[in-house]
Amino acid sequence: METRWKFFVLEALKSLRGNFATTVAAVVTVLVVMFIAGIGIALGSYVYNYSNKVRDDVTIRAYLKDSATDKQIAEIQRTITETPGVQPDSLQFISKDDAILRLQEQLGKDSELLELTLGNPLPASFEFKAVDPDQTATVAKAVAGLPGLDPPRPGLPNPDYGAGKADRVLKTAGTITLVLLGMGVVLAIAAVLLIGNTIRLSIFARRREVEVMKLVGATNWFVRLPFMIEGMICGVAGAIGATILLAVSYQTLLADRVETAMAGSGSPNAIAFPLLVVLLILAGLGIGALGSGLTMRRFLQV
Amino acid sequence: MLKRDSPSEALRRPDLLEDPGPVQIADTALRSEEELEREAEDRRRRRAEALAAMAGETSEFQRPFAPRAEAMILLENATKIYPGDVVGLRDVTLQIDKGEWVFLVGPSGSGKSTFIKLLLKEIDATSGNVQVGGRSLRTLKRSQVPKLRRNIGCVFQDFKLLPTRTVYENVAYALEVQGQRREVIERKVPEIIGLVGLADKIDKLPHELSGGQQQRVSIARAFVNHPPLLICDEPTGNLDPETSIGIMQLLYRINRAGTTVLMATHDREMVDKMRRRVIALEEGRVARDDRRGGYVEDEEA
Ligand SMILES: Nc1ncnc2c1ncn2[C@@H]1O[C@H](COP(=O)(O)OP(=O)(O)O)[C@@H](O)[C@H]1O
Numbered sequence: 391m392e393t394r395w396k397f398f399v400l401e402a403l404k405s406l407r408g409n410f411a412t413t414v415a416a417v418v419t420v421l422v423v424m425f426i427a428g429i430g431i432a433l434g435s436y437v438y439n440y441s442n443k444v445r446d447d448v449t450i451r452a453y454l455k456d457s458a459t460d461k462q463i464a465e466i467q468r469t470i471t472e473t474p475g476v477q478p479d480s481l482q483f484i485s486k487d488d489a490i491l492r493l494q495e496q497l498g499k500d501s502e503l504l505e506l507t508l509g510n511p512l513p514a515s516f517e518f519k520a521v522d523p524d525q526t527a528t529v530a531k532a533v534a535g536l537p538g539l540d541p542p543r544p545g546l547p548n549p550d551y552g553a554g555k556a557d558r559v560l561k562t563a564g565t566i567t568l569v570l571l572g573m574g575v576v577l578a579i580a581a582v583l584l585i586g587n588t589i590r591l592s593i594f595a596r597r598r599e600v601e602v603m604k605l606v607g608a609t610n611w612f613v614r615l616p617f618m619i620e621g622m623i624c625g626v627a628g629a630i631g632a633t634i635l636l637a638v639s640y641q642t643l644l645a646d647r648v649e650t651a652m653a654g655s656g657s658p659n660a661i662a663f664p665l666l667v668v669l670l671i672l673a674g675l676g677i678g679a680l681g682s683g684l685t686m687r688r689f690l691q692v
Numbered sequence: 693m694l695k696r697d698s699p700s701e702a703l704r705r706p707d708l709l710e711d712p713g714p715v716q717i718a719d720t721a722l723r724s725e726e727e728l729e730r731e732a733e734d735r736r737r738r739r740a741e742a743l744a745a746m747a748g749e750t751s752e753f754q755r756p757f758a759p760r761a762e763a764m765i766l767l768e769n770a771t772k773i774y775p776g777d778v779v780g781l782r783d784v785t786l787q788i789d790k791g792e793w794v795f796l797v798g799p800s801g802s803g804k805s806t807f808i809k810l811l812l813k814e815i816d817a818t819s820g821n822v823q824v825g826g827r828s829l830r831t832l833k834r835s836q837v838p839k840l841r842r843n844i845g846c847v848f849q850d851f852k853l854l855p856t857r858t859v860y861e862n863v864a865y866a867l868e869v870q871g872q873r874r875e876v877i878e879r880k881v882p883e884i885i886g887l888v889g890l891a892d893k894i895d896k897l898p899h900e901l902s903g904g905q906q907q908r909v910s911i912a913r914a915f916v917n918h919p920p921l922l923i924c925d926e927p928t929g930n931l932d933p934e935t936s937i938g939i940m941q942l943l944y945r946i947n948r949a950g951t952t953v954l955m956a957t958h959d960r961e962m963v964d965k966m967r968r969r970v971i972a973l974e975e976g977r978v979a980r981d982d983r984r985g986g987y988v989e990d991e992e993a
């Protein structure tokens with residue numbers, strides 16, 4: 391069996407060398423398709439994860455007046471705990487000191503100056519979540535307007551839960567993904583046709599061999615397999631080229647910025663690179679097989 | 693489907709390669725089981741004929757179209773019409789027995805190649821029946837066609853060798869394509885190349901060989917599996933008379949080892965000399981079917 395695979399792969403490689411120019415055209419097209427698909431998948435998965443995170447992780451913040459009395463604060467806490475649909479263990483009291491500490495952590499050491507110069511401008515707050523993220527608005531409403539809460543101001547609702555943020559993110563991402571998908575489909579069709587063309591030429595170049603094969607009783611799959619492998623080699627070569635290009639362009643263009651962005655914990659991740667590579671190579675195989683399969687149906691009646 | 697010959701004794705005898713000589717009827721050791729069987733059947737048939745003649749009936753021999761168990765090739769009203777109403781073969785009914793040697797003659801366009809393509813199921817009969825090795829080709833599944841072709845050796849006027857492959861590789865190709873194991877290939881290929889007398893050319897490319905030598909390579913490829921049926925479409929058509937004789941002797945030895953040989957040819961001298969069964973086609977019909985015929989109809993007939 392081992393010798394047979396060697397036989398097929400050698401046949402395919404020999405034939406690819408034979409039509410070098412068309413092979414290169416097909417491989418480059420696959421490469422472009424896969425590059426775009428790679429960007430699309432990475433970006434799409436990132437945005438998808440990000441919007442999920444935003445959606446699942448909606449924390450409601452109820453900001454308190456600096457002048458709120460202990461009694462008012464206790465009353466607000468009681469109302470929140472007794473509101474149906476609130477995640478009981480999610481309730482957290484953030485004092486003014488906690489808030490400024492948190493901000494300093496996010497901004498780094500230098501920001502200690504901030505407190506020294508400005509005092510502490512941050513309000514104390516209650517943070518809590520709804521059990522069901524979709525119920526966030528309802529739950530938030532139950533707390534709204536309680537005495538002791540900061541009154542809402544234009545652009546600064548209170549309680550605040552980033553209303554509509556997830557939807558806006560998803561909508562933008564959807565549009566981008568759709569555009570990439572459309573480009574990908576058009577280019578994938580081009581790739582299938584170009585691989586088909588390579589295979590057609592190689593069927594033509596080897597028609598004598600095919601004739602002899604049939605004559606000596608080669609089975610259909612035996613006649614077709616070298617051409618199939620040829621197409622799949624084109625597809626995989628393009629996919630590998632694309633992953634290399636993706637890795638290189640990520641390293642040179644994006645890596646620094648992404649690392650900075652990732653520094654804050656809990657950032658959403660894009661698809662893992664190894665998984666992306668596997669996906670692209672499988673897609674390359676598929677495009678190659680499709681291209682040669684369709685061509686053989688037309689030009690290689692056995 | 694067809695019974696695969698065991699490697700034939702006669703072909704393995706190196707002394708037979710030097711000079712085929714006359715048919716040695718007494719020498720049973722040189723003949724395959726199948727050939728012996730055939731002779732036994734021949735005797736039975738002659739006896740049956742004699743008996744039938746006494747009873748005033750027509751013998752099987754005079755009705756060659758009645759199917760018998762030992763038919764290698766059987767055509768019943770086989771007709772092939774090409775697109776555009778071009779007649780390839782029209783209403784041909786005949787039988788070729790196992791072990792027989794048959795010449796297929798007729799002018800260009802008379803249907804010889806069509807006949808051969810039908811047997812290989814390269815084309816299907818428009819109507820009528822074609823049987824090879826007892827198997828009807830009309831009901832033969834597509835997937836079974838390779839199996840059919842592995843049991844039929846083919847030799848053509850243009851050799852159909854692969855120009856970029858050596859003699860060894862050309863012959864090995866037939867076995868590779870059939871998925872044979874490497875050990876088998878490495879054993880069988882040099883053996884058959886030796887048998888066709890090209891041991892010293894084994895690593896040459898086809899263009900480094902003469903026409904006759906190239907045809908020997910194609911015969912080696914056709915016969916490396918010892919198929920029970922060998923079909924030749926004008927095998928000496930591109931060769932000079934001297935070379936042709938060598939090729940015919942090689943094919944003759946293959947036939948004597950038990951393989952049925954069907955040969956389309958224009959070689960009048962060869963047909964007249966060998967006095968074998970001759971089927972003459974004309975415009976797709978069988979014009980003549982002589983047991984021991986010449987290239988053209990005998991004067992006395
Ligand atoms: N593929 C084909 N398509 C149409 N007509 C064909 C085809 N092959 C053969 N023919 C016609 O069928 C007839 C018999 O051809 P063929 O069997 O090749 O004869 P031969 O081998 O005796 O010269 C001829 O008239 C030929 O032109």
Ligand SMILES: [Mg+2]
Pocket residue numbers: 804805925
């Ligand atoms: Mg012909």
